[in-house]
Amino acid sequence: MGTTATKLPKDQLSEYQELTFLTKQEILLAHKRFTELLNRNDRQQINSRVPMSKICTLPELKSNPFQKRICHVFSTSEIKDGSLSFEDFLDLLSAFSDSATLEIKSHYAFRIFDFDDDGTLDYGDLEKLVNCLTGESADTKLTSEEMNQLINNILEESDIDKDGTVNLSEFQHVISRSPDFVSSFKIVL
Amino acid sequence: MRRRKSMFPHRGASLGNIELSHDEIQEELEIDTRELVSDLIKLPTRARVQAIRALPMSYQERRYVRGRVVSVKHSKKRDLLPTCCTDCHQQTSLFFRRFAAGVVTARKRLVIWQDALKEISGRFGTSVLTYFRFLKWLLMFNFVSLLINFCFIAIPQIVHSPNVTYTVNFRGLELLTGAGYFTQSVFFYGGYNGAVVGNQPSYNMQLAYFFTIAAYLVLCGASLIYSMARSFQKNFVLVSGPTYGGAWRLLCSWDFSVVNEKAIQNHKNNLGIQLKETLSERLQRKATASTSTVLKRLTLYLLAWTLCVSLAVGSCAGIYFLQVEQSQNETQSTQVLINDLKEEASTLIVPVVVSLINLIVPLIFSLINKMEHYSNPRTNIYIGIMRNVLLKMSILAILCYYWVNDVPKQISCWETFVGQSVYRLVLVDFIFCLLGSFFGEFLLNIIGTKCFPSIGVPEFDIATNVLNLIYAQTLAWIGIYFSPLLPIIQVIKLFIIFYLKRVSVSMNCQPPKRTGRAAQMQTVYVALLFLPSFTGALSLVAYTVWSLKPSRQCGPFQGLDTPFQAVHQWMNTVQNIPGSEWAWWIFEHVLKSELFFYLITLIILVVTYLLWQITQGRKQLIQTLREQIVNEGKDKTFLLNRLQSIQKQRTVNAAFRPHEFTERTYFNQDWMNTLPLEM
Numbered sequence: 093m094g095t096t097a098t099k100l101p102k103d104q105l106s107e108y109q110e111l112t113f114l115t116k117q118e119i120l121l122a123h124k125r126f127t128e129l130l131n132r133n134d135r136q137q138i139n140s141r142v143p144m145s146k147i148c149t150l151p152e153l154k155s156n157p158f159q160k161r162i163c164h165v166f167s168t169s170e171i172k173d174g175s176l177s178f179e180d181f182l183d184l185l186s187a188f189s190d191s192a193t194l195e196i197k198s199h200y201a202f203r204i205f206d207f208d209d210d211g212t213l214d215y216g217d218l219e220k221l222v223n224c225l226t227g228e229s230a231d232t233k234l235t236s237e238e239m240n241q242l243i244n245n246i247l248e249e250s251d252i253d254k255d256g257t258v259n260l261s262e263f264q265h266v267i268s269r270s271p272d273f274v275s276s277f278k279i280v281l
Numbered sequence: 282m283r284r285r286k287s288m289f290p291h292r293g294a295s296l297g298n299i300e301l302s303h304d305e306i307q308e309e310l311e312i313d314t315r316e317l318v319s320d321l322i323k324l325p326t327r328a329r330v331q332a333i334r335a336l337p338m339s340y341q342e343r344r345y346v347r348g349r350v351v352s353v354k355h356s357k358k359r360d361l362l363p364t365c366c367t368d369c370h371q372q373t374s375l376f377f378r379r380f381a382a383g384v385v386t387a388r389k390r391l392v393i394w395q396d397a398l399k400e401i402s403g404r405f406g407t408s409v410l411t412y413f414r415f416l417k418w419l420l421m422f423n424f425v426s427l428l429i430n431f432c433f434i435a436i437p438q439i440v441h442s443p444n445v446t447y448t449v450n451f452r453g454l455e456l457l458t459g460a461g462y463f464t465q466s467v468f469f470y471g472g473y474n475g476a477v478v479g480n481q482p483s484y485n486m487q488l489a490y491f492f493t494i495a496a497y498l499v500l501c502g503a504s505l506i507y508s509m510a511r512s513f514q515k516n517f518v519l520v521s522g523p524t525y526g527g528a529w530r531l532l533c534s535w536d537f538s539v540v541n542e543k544a545i546q547n548h549k550n551n552l553g554i555q556l557k558e559t560l561s562e563r564l565q566r567k568a569t570a571s572t573s574t575v576l577k578r579l580t581l582y583l584l585a586w587t588l589c590v591s592l593a594v595g596s597c598a599g600i601y602f603l604q605v606e607q608s609q610n611e612t613q614s615t616q617v618l619i620n621d622l623k624e625e626a627s628t629l630i631v632p633v634v635v636s637l638i639n640l641i642v643p644l645i646f647s648l649i650n651k652m653e654h655y656s657n658p659r660t661n662i663y664i665g666i667m668r669n670v671l672l673k674m675s676i677l678a679i680l681c682y683y684w685v686n687d688v689p690k691q692i693s694c695w696e697t698f699v700g701q702s703v704y705r706l707v708l709v710d711f712i713f714c715l716l717g718s719f720f721g722e723f724l725l726n727i728i729g730t731k732c733f734p735s736i737g738v739p740e741f742d743i744a745t746n747v748l749n750l751i752y753a754q755t756l757a758w759i760g761i762y763f764s765p766l767l768p769i770i771q772v773i774k775l776f777i778i779f780y781l782k783r784v785s786v787s788m789n790c791q792p793p794k795r796t797g798r799a800a801q802m803q804t805v806y807v808a809l810l811f812l813p814s815f816t817g818a819l820s821l822v823a824y825t826v827w828s829l830k831p832s833r834q835c836g837p838f839q840g841l842d843t844p845f846q847a848v849h850q851w852m853n854t855v856q857n858i859p860g861s862e863w864a865w866w867i868f869e870h871v872l873k874s875e876l877f878f879y880l881i882t883l884i885i886l887v888v889t890y891l892l893w894q895i896t897q898g899r900k901q902l903i904q905t906l907r908e909q910i911v912n913e914g915k916d917k918t919f920l921l922n923r924l925q926s927i928q929k930q931r932t933v934n935a936a937f938r939p940h941e942f943t944e945r946t947y948f949n950q951d952w953m954n955t956l957p958l959e960m
Contacts, residue, residue: 158535242531
């Protein structure tokens with residue numbers, strides 16, 4: 093594959109290990125997969141980025157309805173195009189790994205579901221979320237009436253301070269009641 | 282450390298709403314970072330690494346924070362003690378951290394079936410994965426038991442075995458029945474003999490046998506209690522509270538580990554349909570049921586339960602009488618002909634009948650279950666599980682009753698006989714499991730896809746499959762005393778079942794439509810494995826060891842009144858060794874006295890009561906805190922409304938009398954300027 097030319101230096105690797113929840117093997121695998129996504133010319137450069145369209149071709153993300161949101165949340169790109177550097181990619185895998193804490197996972201889940209990036213889940217965010225979850229086909233898509241009722245139910249149950257939106261701490265409170273979340277918020281290469 | 286979350290809002294998104302200049306934001310962030318760094322420095326090294334890792338920021342920001350922490354730390358170090366001692370300490374701590382990381386990596390490498398599990402969760406989600414995880418966990422148990430038993434019981438016996446002359450030739454059927462050729466082997470209790478094996482370094486077989494089995498059972502019990510408690514703590518305590526509705530579950534329902542395109546489409550469709558159903562149900566539920574329908578439903582439930590219980594009792598009675606009749610035949614025929622192939626094959630009748638009952642009666646149960654129409658699908662599942670457990674455990678109970686009550690009176694080497702019975706049950710159960718997944722899943726799939734497409738592809742029934750595993754494990758635990766190498770069979774069985782089910786699931790089944798609560802179900806399974814299954818097997822073994830007379834002609838305990846007497850005799854010899862009188866004293870006055878156990882029970886009861894009270898108190902506290910949160914929310918909305926009205930008033934006032942306003946409301950002004958920042 094020719095990827096052997098760009099190996100991770102040892103001190104870099106140990107830094108990655110210290111700052112993420114990933115093990116050495118996982119980091120090396122991530123590096124291999126990441127360099128495969130890069131153009132041949134970019135492989136030698138350290139800070140090269142992979143565009144969002146390419147990240148979404150990974151089999152682990154290919155069919156995920158939240159793939160674009162995931163890229164946007166983890167991207168540190170200045171122009172907000174959702175492209176990922178290797179460090180962003182590691183951040184993604186670290187948050188979705190087995191050993192990440194509930195706090196980290198719920199934090200990123202919140203940001204993924206916060207479609208308009210305003211720091212709260214409001215009516216519009218919840219509507220988009222439900223549409224992502226149920227798909228677009230005719231017999232499963234909810235009618236506007238059903239949608240309205242569903243979102244009102246969600247808000248009624250999780251909006252503790254009754255301000256019409258779900259904020260981060262309310263979201264984390266909801267998450268803490270669902271023990272399945274930690275095991276289902278997981279992407280492994 | 283809790284405050285950290287609020288310190289780093291999402292890239293200043295919420296800060297941006299408040300009109301702050303760029304410099305001010307920078308300054309604010311700098312102060313936050315400084316506070317964070319000073320918080321982190323106070324932590325010990327390991328906790329600090331963990332805390333930095335768990336910061337919800339991007340990698341660059343984490344590296345920046347870590348760099349600052351390290352630099353502050355270094356400057357402090359230089360001021361304090363630039364000796365080799367601190368350096369050495371740092372080196373060792375670094376070494377230990379690296380070592381721990383290495384151990385974690387090695388452990389991850391050793392885990393078997395990692396890829397297979399990933400593939401399963403990628404196609405079927407976490408709920409089906411629980412079955413395979415459970416299987417893997419059981420495999421580990423059996424592997425440990427195999428290792429222990431093989432090392433401490435079987436190897437010494439094989440090495441020092443007095444020459445056993447095999448009177449019977451190997452014919453092949455023994456693999457199924459465990460009789461004949463195997464009877465004298467170390468596979469069963471009867472293959473072990475002699476109190477002391479070997480001459481020079483003498484090895485007390487009785488003690489080895491007793492303590493190995495005891496150690497394994499204690500180990501199993503401890504690890505079961507541990508995992509059950511952890512699971513309960515993680516999955517049930519958190520869930521308590523007002524969980525009406527369930528629309529909130531939608532926020533955490535997506536399974537990110539599913540990667541298969543078709544599976545995701547399926548999942549989406551199911552979710553959509555389910556949502557529609559629950560929404561319409563919610564509207565309908567407002568109409569309350571009348572008394573006559575309630576009565577009708579209650580009679581239906583009562584009828585269903587009587588039917589199920591009578592089925593279970595009937596099958597138990599059938600099995601018992603079949604056993605009794607067979608043993609009568611056997612005792613009559615043993616005088617005439619000992620080694621008849623047909624005779625040996627007939628011992629397989631009982632296991633086959635038991636497995637047939639285990640296969641068919643649950644199907645009837647599920648039919649009954651379908652007729653009952655429980656409104657809550659969860660009640661439906663729990664009731665199904667309860668009935669199945671009742672059936673399986675009562676069958677095992679009747680078999681055990683026969684083994685400890687009737688068998689010792691009739692058969693000379695009765696432990697071996699029991700061991701062989703268990704062996705047959707385990708093996709036939711395995712064969713039925715193979716056939717079950719072939720006919721149950723493969724044929725249903727063929728029928729569902731080719732002949733009657735309306736039925737559809739069968740779902741993978743997690744509950745039934747897990748219950749079968751629990752049943753098999755109970756058998757293995759029961760048999761551990763009578764056939765110490767039974768875990769070999771169990772390990773092989775589980776190993777094959779894993780691959781078989783993996784293929785069967787991916788070829789024949791579709792993921793279950795109703796998912797969710799996988800973690801809670803797993804807790805229920807572990808609890809079931811502990812409560813009827815392990816405790817039942819343990820009490821049987823304990824009863825055998827403490828109060829049954831071991832057979833006179835074979836086994837390590839021949840000639841004793843009870844197997845436990847071996848420990849008595851050993852203690853008597855210990856008493857004579859100078860310096861170990863205390864051990865004897867403890868044995869004689871503590872372990873053998875009723876008072877001791879009475880006191881222990883009392884203490885445990887008191888502690889349980891205290892802990893229960895503490896949990897009650899905590900529950901009240903949680904309730905109060907919840908109310909407090911709601912009140913705070915109300916306060917917040919009230920203040921916001923108040924603020925808005927005052928602001929409106931101010932603009933009105935300012936429009937009319939601008940100069941008077943500044944003098945009169947200077948107190949309020951301060952308050953108003955600070956408040957929006959806090960919100």
